[in-house]
Amino acid sequence: MSGASSSSTPPNGVLQNPKLSALGKAFSQIDLDGHDMPPSPAPSSPRPGKQYSIATQLVYSEGNDQYNASSVPIYQSATFKQTSATGGVSNEYDYTRSGNPTRTHLEKHLAKIMRAKRALVVSSGMGALDVITRQLKPGDEVVTGDDLYGGSHRLLKYLSTYGGIAVHHVDTTDNAAVQKVITPKTAMVLLETPTNPLIKIVDIPSIATLAHEANPQCIVSVDNTMLSPLLQNPLELGADIVYESGTKYLSGHHDLMAGVLAINDEALGEKLFFTINASGCGLAPFDCWLLMRGIKTLKVRMDAQQANAMKIAKFLESAGFKVRYPGLKSHPQYELHNSMARGPGAVLSFETGDILLSERIVETAKLWAISVSFGCVNSLISMPCRMSHASIDAKTRAERGVPEDLIRLCVGIEDGDDLLDDLRSALVQAGAMNVTLDGIEARNRTLEQEDPPEGEIIAAHAAAANEP
Ligand SMILES: Cc1ncc(COP(=O)(O)O)c(C=O)c1O
Numbered sequence: 326m327s328g329a330s331s332s333s334t335p336p337n338g339v340l341q342n343p344k345l346s347a348l349g350k351a352f353s354q355i356d357l358d359g360h361d362m363p364p365s366p367a368p369s370s371p372r373p374g375k376q377y378s379i380a381t382q383l384v385y386s387e388g389n390d391q392y393n394a395s396s397v398p399i400y401q402s403a404t405f406k407q408t409s410a411t412g413g414v415s416n417e418y419d420y421t422r423s424g425n426p427t428r429t430h431l432e433k434h435l436a437k438i439m440r441a442k443r444a445l446v447v448s449s450g451m452g453a454l455d456v457i458t459r460q461l462k463p464g465d466e467v468v469t470g471d472d473l474y475g476g477s478h479r480l481l482k483y484l485s486t487y488g489g490i491a492v493h494h495v496d497t498t499d500n501a502a503v504q505k506v507i508t509p510k511t512a513m514v515l516l517e518t519p520t521n522p523l524i525k526i527v528d529i530p531s532i533a534t535l536a537h538e539a540n541p542q543c544i545v546s547v548d549n550t551m552l553s554p555l556l557q558n559p560l561e562l563g564a565d566i567v568y569e570s571g572t573k574y575l576s577g578h579h580d581l582m583a584g585v586l587a588i589n590d591e592a593l594g595e596k597l598f599f600t601i602n603a604s605g606c607g608l609a610p611f612d613c614w615l616l617m618r619g620i621k622t623l624k625v626r627m628d629a630q631q632a633n634a635m636k637i638a639k640f641l642e643s644a645g646f647k648v649r650y651p652g653l654k655s656h657p658q659y660e661l662h663n664s665m666a667r668g669p670g671a672v673l674s675f676e677t678g679d680i681l682l683s684e685r686i687v688e689t690a691k692l693w694a695i696s697v698s699f700g701c702v703n704s705l706i707s708m709p710c711r712m713s714h715a716s717i718d719a720k721t722r723a724e725r726g727v728p729e730d731l732i733r734l735c736v737g738i739e740d741g742d743d744l745l746d747d748l749r750s751a752l753v754q755a756g757a758m759n760v761t762l763d764g765i766e767a768r769n770r771t772l773e774q775e776d777p778p779e780g781e782i783i784a785a786h787a788a789a790a791n792e793p
């Protein structure tokens with residue numbers, strides 16, 4: 326209905342003048358005692374029992390704001406007034422470290438999209454892992470991967486050095502190897518899949534079963550940062566806790582730091598909440614609001630990012646590079662990944678065979694920003710051994726098979742052809758590809774490829790094979 330100047334009578338019988346609502350609070354909604362009228366019902370609520378698709382769930386969130394604000398209000402308040410001093414919290418909130426309405430709104434929304442009973446938000450992804458590992462006590466054992474985000478490795482190293490916790494790093498893509506180190510003393514299993522930066526896939530259901538059989542109290546935690554809840558739901562695959570760096574896909578714009586935890590077990594949820602309140606790492610209201618805003622576009626962003634990533638991965642593979650991306654059929658765990666996830670994500674890595682060459686490529690690309698992190702709308706390029714994984718010493722990196730020349734690409738939402746063009750130019754200018762009569766191909770074709778893969782621009786040019 327149009328007619329902005331006309332007044333309307335809402336169900337509570339208080340006349341509302343639409344012009345006044347522009348002031349932020351309609352004066353006509355305030356009764357004579359100066360108290361706000363009871364909140365009016367939300368103008369639209371989901372149909373009971375109706376299961377909406379994830380695209381809808383990401384956008385739709387139900388608030389209890391009295392003005393039915395379309396964007397959740399930011400309660401930028403550290404403390405909340407109480408009605409009495411006799412103890413207890415006479416209001417739902419007393420202090421933002423313990424709880425805040427903007428944070429509650431976000432946590433409820435996340436619980437829904439992470440298919441969990443409860444979600445909690447903290448100040449960073451590492452903050453989330455810290456909250457999880459604070460459930461350990463000296464003497465406990467942890468089993469985790471040998472390909473792990475550098476910061477997670479650093480935290481676990483700290484715990485094993487100073488916290489009296491034994492940390493076993495194994496190849497978590499090898500279930501038999503995992504079984505060997507899991508014992509009744511295993512209090513926690515920490516998995517990442519796809520792993521950062523080698524994009525290896527870990528069989529969550531099998532490892533969760535092994536862990537729970539060895540120790541029913543064992544907490545299986547999965548870092549789902551690489552995929553987000555849109556593409557993978559580890560709680561449904563046997564995990565007890567799923568955590569993510571909300572800094573990445575969930576927020577999508579590199580304008581905040583956040584960590585997210587999701588659980589189904591009420592008692593475990595209470596312990597995690599206790600730790601967050603006690604240590605004071607709950608996410609600040611403004612960051613909750615930003616994250617809430619980012620989540621709404623997760624599906625459109627991820628769809629675009631995956632389409633671009635697929636294009637880039639196919640191009641690199643067809644040019645002869647060794648590419649690690651679970652969207653490619655050549656990925657050794659392509660089937661396993663697809664049995665757990667609904668998409669490959671948009672992070673891939675590839676090798677050039679030469680560290681200096683990799684450096685030149687990274688520094689020559691223009692559209693691809695040299696940055697750590699991923700999951701943003703902008704495309705990023707990095708060398709994990711020098712950047713995101715520099716906190717793992719060179720010897721350990723070598724033992725774990727992380728190639729020093731590895732280049733990681735975090736694909737954004739720019740035009741896919743522009744991204745491809747820019748990368749191709751960087752590869753050619755840096756000398757990583759030869760321009761041949763038929764197209765271009767990787768200079769260094771020593772990358773464990775027997776048969777040239779099918780692809781758009783493969784050029785089997787005899788001279789190129791002899792290039793220095
Ligand atoms: C897989 C993974 N998990 C956790 C983190 C930690 O997240 P944050 O940077 O938000 O602390 C990162 C990156 O930083 C990551 O790549």
Ligand SMILES: N[C@@H](CCSC[C@H](N)C(=O)O)C(=O)O
Nearest residue numbers: 474476697698699712713716
């Ligand atoms: N200097 C930072 C590096 C952050 S890496 C961020 C992200 N997880 C990635 O993989 O790019 C640190 O020391 O933690």
